Amino acid sequence: MESKKGINLFFAFIALILGLTLFKHIDFKNFTLEDPVLDILYLIVFIISIYLIIKDYTKRPEK
Numbered sequence: 129m130e131s132k133k134g135i136n137l138f139f140a141f142i143a144l145i146l147g148l149t150l151f152k153h154i155d156f157k158n159f160t161l162e163d164p165v166l167d168i169l170y171l172i173v174f175i176i177s178i179y180l181i182i183k184d185y186t187k188r189p190e191k
Contacts, residue, residue: 136184139177146174 150170153162161167 134185135181139181139184143174143177143181146170146177150174 150167153167153170154160155162
């Protein structure tokens with residue numbers, strides 16, 4: 129029997145929250161950030177969580 133593996137909901141939740149927060153903090157008129165240091169940290173964690181979601185999703189179980 130083959131086990132189907134979905135996306136990791138923990139990392140998906142983190143990516144969703146951080147993505148929305150980053151979207152709210154970016155001023156698109158001037159292309160500035162509300163709090164640059166904190167927003168860069170958010171961006172790093174957002175990228176890592178997206179990477180882990182993709183890595184886990186593409187990892188196929190061996191037959």
